[in-house]
Amino acid sequence: MKTILLALRDAARFLSRGGAFTWLGFGLLCAIVLMAVFAPLIAPYDPLEQDIVNRLLPPSPEFWLGTDSYGRDVLSRLIYGARVSLVVGIVAIAIAMVIGTAMGILAGYIGGRFDAFVMAIVDIMLSFPSLLLGMLVAAVLGASLENLIIAIAITEIAPFARLARAPTLVLKEQDFIQATRAMGCSHSRIMGVHIVPNIMSEILVMASLWMATAIRTEASLSFIGLGVKPPTPTWGGMIREGFENILEAWWLAVFPSIFVFVTVLALNLLGDGLRDATDPKLRQRT
Amino acid sequence: MSYVIKRILLGIPTLFAMFTAIFVIIRVVPGDAAAVILGDHATPAALEALRTELGLDRPLLQQYLEFLGGLLQGDLGTSLVTRRPVLQEALLVLPNTLELAFASIIVGLALGIPLGVYAAINRNSWPDYFGRLFSLVGLSLPAFVSGILLLLAFAIQLRWFPVIGSSQPSSLADRFFGVALPALNLGIIMSAYVARVTRTSMLATLGEDYVRTARAKGVRSTRLILRHVLSNSLLPIITVVGLYFGTLIGNSVLTEIVFNRPGMGRLILGALNTRDYTLLQGLMIIFASFVVLANLLTDLAYAAVDPRIRTS
Numbered sequence: 001m002k003t004i005l006l007a008l009r010d011a012a013r014f015l016s017r018g019g020a021f022t023w024l025g026f027g028l029l030c031a032i033v034l035m036a037v038f039a040p041l042i043a044p045y046d047p048l049e050q051d052i053v054n055r056l057l058p059p060s061p062e063f064w065l066g067t068d069s070y071g072r073d074v075l076s077r078l079i080y081g082a083r084v085s086l087v088v089g090i091v092a093i094a095i096a097m098v099i100g101t102a103m104g105i106l107a108g109y110i111g112g113r114f115d116a117f118v119m120a121i122v123d124i125m126l127s128f129p130s131l132l133l134g135m136l137v138a139a140v141l142g143a144s145l146e147n148l149i150i151a152i153a154i155t156e157i158a159p160f161a162r163l164a165r166a167p168t169l170v171l172k173e174q175d176f177i178q179a180t181r182a183m184g185c186s187h188s189r190i191m192g193v194h195i196v197p198n199i200m201s202e203i204l205v206m207a208s209l210w211m212a213t214a215i216r217t218e219a220s221l222s223f224i225g226l227g228v229k230p231p232t233p234t235w236g237g238m239i240r241e242g243f244e245n246i247l248e249a250w251w252l253a254v255f256p257s258i259f260v261f262v263t264v265l266a267l268n269l270l271g272d273g274l275r276d277a278t279d280p281k282l283r284q285r286t
Numbered sequence: 287m288s289y290v291i292k293r294i295l296l297g298i299p300t301l302f303a304m305f306t307a308i309f310v311i312i313r314v315v316p317g318d319a320a321a322v323i324l325g326d327h328a329t330p331a332a333l334e335a336l337r338t339e340l341g342l343d344r345p346l347l348q349q350y351l352e353f354l355g356g357l358l359q360g361d362l363g364t365s366l367v368t369r370r371p372v373l374q375e376a377l378l379v380l381p382n383t384l385e386l387a388f389a390s391i392i393v394g395l396a397l398g399i400p401l402g403v404y405a406a407i408n409r410n411s412w413p414d415y416f417g418r419l420f421s422l423v424g425l426s427l428p429a430f431v432s433g434i435l436l437l438l439a440f441a442i443q444l445r446w447f448p449v450i451g452s453s454q455p456s457s458l459a460d461r462f463f464g465v466a467l468p469a470l471n472l473g474i475i476m477s478a479y480v481a482r483v484t485r486t487s488m489l490a491t492l493g494e495d496y497v498r499t500a501r502a503k504g505v506r507s508t509r510l511i512l513r514h515v516l517s518n519s520l521l522p523i524i525t526v527v528g529l530y531f532g533t534l535i536g537n538s539v540l541t542e543i544v545f546n547r548p549g550m551g552r553l554i555l556g557a558l559n560t561r562d563y564t565l566l567q568g569l570m571i572i573f574a575s576f577v578v579l580a581n582l583l584t585d586l587a588y589a590a591v592d593p594r595i596r597t598s
Contacts, residue, residue: 124303127577131536136311136570139558216428220540223430224555243434243544250438257431265426272422 003197010201014277015270022273028266036082045073047080047233056249066251068241074251077233078259084145084227084234085263089215092152093207099153100160101203105191107161108168118161125158134217138226145228148221152214163206167199205278209271212264219260235260289589297582304574309353312567313346323366323561336366340564362568367560372568375553380572383549386472386538389465391527393473394480399523401477402484403516406492417481424478429537433471433544440467468545472537476530483526487519494518520591528584532577 015026035042044064051071059066065074107118125133137151171177172195180190221227222236223243230237235256242252320336321328328336336342341349356363362372405417441447447467491497492515500514501507542551550569557565589595 120303124300124307127300127532127581128304128307129532129535129573129577131533131539132570132573135539135554135558136308136566139566140311140314212426216426219428220430220536223428223540224543224558226558239430239434246434246438247442250442253434254438257434260428260431261426264428265422268422268426 003200006197007200007204011204011274014201014205014274017277018273021269022277025266025269025271025273028262029270032082032263032266033086035079036086039079039083043073043076043079045076047072047077048231049073056245056252058249059251065255066249068238068252069245069249074238074255077238078235078256081233081235081238081256082259082263084232085215085218085260088145088149088152088218089211092149092214092218093156093211095149095153096156096210097160097203097207100157101164101196101199103157104161104164105168105195105199108165109172109187109191109195111169115165119165122158122161125155126162128155130155130213131217131220134221135224135226138221143226143229148218148227151221151226152217155217156210156214159206159210160203163203164199167202168195171195171198202278205271205274208267208274212267212271215260215267216264289595290586293582293585297578300581301575301578304578305354305357305571306350308567308570308574309350312563313349323563357571362571363564365565365568366562367556367565372565375565376550376569376572379549379553382547383538383542383551385465386468386542386547386549387534389469390472390476390534390538393469394476394530395527397473398477398480399484399516402481403488403511405481405485406488407511409489414485417485421478421482421485424475425482427475428540429471429475430540430544432475433468433541436467436471437544464547468541468547471541471545472534475537476534479526479530479533480523483522484519487522488515491515491519517591521588524584524587524591528580528587531580535573535576 015022018026049072051067053071054063054067055069055071057063057067057071063073063075065078067073068077103118103122107115107122133155134151137154138147141147141150177190177194180194185194218227218234219236219239222234223240225240227236228234230241238256239253239260242249242254242256245252320333320340320342324332324336341352344352360373362376364370365372365375368375401417401420405414408414447463497510497514500510505514538549539551539554541547542549543555546552550572554566554569556562557569
């Protein structure tokens with residue numbers, strides 16, 4: 001817990017060094033998170049309530065972003081849809097981060113054949129197109145929220161493992177680690193208490209960039225029909241429904257597309273800014 | 287030459303490991319795969335027949351060896367739905383997918399490299415900011431989102447392009463117009479990656495001493511940028527193109543669905559919808575082989591661009 005708090009403090013420090021774009025990303029992301037959390041208070045209508053009389057209405061003062069083919073309010077569905085995207089993004093990345101970081105630290109710390117074996121697996125996972133891997137896993141497990149999270153988490157393990165391994169290799173040779181070992185510290189304690197905190201902020205920064213990928217993958221899988229089952233509103237699923245009615249009702253596909261785009265963009269802006277702030281070379285130059 | 291052979295041999299274990307991974311993932315279907323494929327209302331006899339056909343009644347190791355043996359003979363199995371060999375199904379539409387992939391790579395490089403170069407030589411000025419913003423937007427657009435927006439704008443509203451690419455294009459012009467919009471969609475996204483890495487790589491090279499020396503010697507600036515800087519910045523660009531290939535496959539699947547083009551993407555969507563696991567497995571194997579081939583070509587391109595790699 002303390003480790004995560006310290007890493008978050010570092011992240012906050014990087015954020016304070018960030019430029020306007022970083023803050024823009026942060027602000028947009030906060031707005032999206034608040035929208036998802038307070039969805040029942042913000043949404044003007046029930047996202048599941050069907051109203052056949054008012055189906056396929058274009059945007060109007062009554063229905064700001066129009067209605068879909070069941071007469072459901074698009075804006076309300078978009079607001080609730082943020083929940084699925086964020087939950088999938090956050091949980092999948094959290095799982096991938098824990099497994100991947102553990103793999104990377106163990107590989108770097110133990111070294112030798114074990115390292116070669118783990119990194120061979122990581123390389124193979126990396127060369128698998130992540131969307132296809134996600135499709136394969138989601139198709140085999142069946143479409144549901146849990147399986148979607150598992151599928152996306154699996155595709156994101158490898159980059160975390162690679163990211164965690166490199167600094168571990170450097171750290172384990174440093175004097176303070178050698179000293180703790182001489183004092184009789186166990187290997188698991190060295191990894192948990194001394195290595196993890198030193199690489200955590202870097203990993204959290206990258207997590208925000210990979211969360212962008214996770215949300216993009218979630219939307220793509222939902223668009224293909226491998227996402228959370230209807231009638232639960234998801235952005236990818238809404239784009240899929242809108243795409244089926246694209247000739248009559250452009251707004252059905254366009255508004256959820258904008259929401260996906262803005263969310264992914266916000267995470268990319270934030271992640272890029274934080275990464276630049278953590279990189280001492282870039283900091284000196286600008 | 288020995289470098290090439292060594293590199294090809296290195297690809298074999300990777301390919302083997304990827305095939306194994308696909309085999310394992312397809313077989314971790316929770317419960318009975320035959321029941322998943324046939325649905326809830328299947329008769330016990332039908333289930334038994336499918337299990338025999340899929341080889342599920344045999345030990346896993348035997349299934350695996352037969353799977354590998356089939357692969358060695360170019361046998362990817364038979365589609366559960368159409369009853370035709372998977373390889374035959376795939377080869378039928380593969381040219382369409384390859385056409386789209388190559389067209390989009392050309393667009394991606396033709397757009398991305400000049401943008402990256404221009405941003406790098408105008409560092410921290412408007413062209414640079416624009417280039418970086420363009421890259422971020424491109425990186426944030428899921429391929430199906432940009433595809434739908436392009437389709438809405440240029441095919442449905444402006445009617446410049448056909449909404450649905452014809453499967454049997456009658457003339458070369460038809461063929462061009464059919465592939466143009468999907469290729470543009472994939473190319474714009476790719477150019478975002480290419481522009482970004484070109485810019486970074488150019489900036490690193492621009493700081494080198496020999497560039498300053500060349501400038502001091504009075505080398506003309508276009509020649510300096512193209513011959514001295516860009517040609518020495520190519521390695522990271524090649525890496526990105528090689529790494530991007532995996533993403534390109536995923537994006538082209540989405541793009542083919544949006545633009546309703548016959549190709550591997552539509553085939554895979556069909557396999558998902560009909561639970562045609564043999565077809566799905568076969569298509570994944572073809573995609574995995576392409577990724578390994580792309581990695582191989584990337585490494586060979588390194589050697590072609592940088593003689594130091596060949597000799598080391």
